[in-house]
Amino acid sequence: MLEWLKEPEINFPGQLEHAGFEHGVCVGQIQAKAGLTQSTVSEYLSILQRAGFIEAKRVGQWTYYKRNEGAFEALSKLIQSNL
Amino acid sequence: MLEWLKEPEINFPGQLEHAGFEHGVCVGQIQAKAGLTQSTVSEYLSILQRAGFIEAKRVGQWTYYKRNEGAFEALSKLIQSNL
DNA sequence: CAAATATATCGACTTTTCCCGATATATGGA
DNA sequence: TCCATATATCGGGAAAAGTCGATATATTTG
16 A cells, blocks of 8 residues: 555546545545455554554545655664664 | 664673674573573574574574674665665 | 483464454535 | 435454474584
């Protein structure tokens, strides 16, 4: 999912019918691609959010998730320096 | 354990009575510090070895493990480029 | 070769994680 | 307000990971 969110236009073309990608990708799009249930995907995304890897933005009935690139840089540096 | 192995001299002073650190740290030293059973530590180290994060060197009855720094750099770069 | 020491492997049990269906909550539209 | 849609949360069963004791293997020494 994290890799998918690097290129929303390529990985979630279906979202174009309803919205753009300025706030990220909505849960339903991710669920369809993942092939897991709605509850599983929702929970997974909230875990990634709490971990800081993605950010959520509620717009109407939809919740859009997008990557927080800073978290990946921080993780990369953490591995370099601490591990 | 991976962090401990960054500074063997500091984290495993007990090994000096029997050997140096040129090949790494032996299982018994790591076990004592970890506070887990011998079997658990041995299995854990073999997993880390198969994953490429540490290297094993058998010397007599002892198996010494040391970090494979290249694996950590590679992981850091993988996160930067692929994740 | 027998005993002592160090490590590895095996089987079982416990804990954690994964994933689901059911249900609750939130929003938008008739 | 009532219903449809989207997402979140909850409880439980299945799968995986963690840990142990017992035992096997390897090495050194007497």
